[in-house]
Amino acid sequence: MIIVYGIPNCDTVKKARTWLDDQGLAYQFHDYKKQGVPADKLPHWLQTLGWEKVLNRAGTTWRKLDDATKAGVTDAASAAALMQAQPSVIKRPLVEWADGRLSVGFSAELFASHR
Structure with missing residues (x-):
């Protein structure tokens, strides 16, 4: 089973x-907002x-963090x-x-390579 982790919006x-969906591939969606990050999966x-x-350093959440928090991620x-x-x-x-x-991000080419 394919599991997609993320946030719906x-x-x-x-x-x-x-x-x-367009490829007709069944998958389960894991919503971080509702279900949190699976602590047993994250280390893997x-x-x-x-x-x-x-780590998404380009996203809004990262940019809003204070400099000390960012510097602490080493x-x-x-x-x-x-x-x-x-x-x-x-x-x-x-x-x-x-x-x-595992894969991170989306492109049709990336996903097609994992079919």
């Missing part, structure tokens, strides 16, 4: 979900993808703590594919 998440994501790839542990407290700093969508592979 994110434009990139919407594009990803539309692409999956950070180890597999790298915490710097998962490794996987500090990034994980911030991601648990502020799920919107996780790049979206994060997708767990049926074969166990």
Whole structure:
């Protein structure tokens, strides 16, 4: 089963979900706002993808953080703590594919490569 992690009002998440729907691919949507960040999955994501790839430094949530908080994110542990407290700093969508592979972000080419 494909699991798409994100927030429903994110434009990139919407594009990803539309692409999956258009391809007729079944998936489960995990809403960070309602369900939080799965604490059992986050360490695996950070180890597999790298915490710097998962952390969204371009987003509004990151930009609104004070400089001390930003400066405190220096490794996987500090990034994980911030991601648990502020799920919107996780790049979206994060997708767990049926074969166990992970991806971050959306492009039709990226998603097609994981089919």
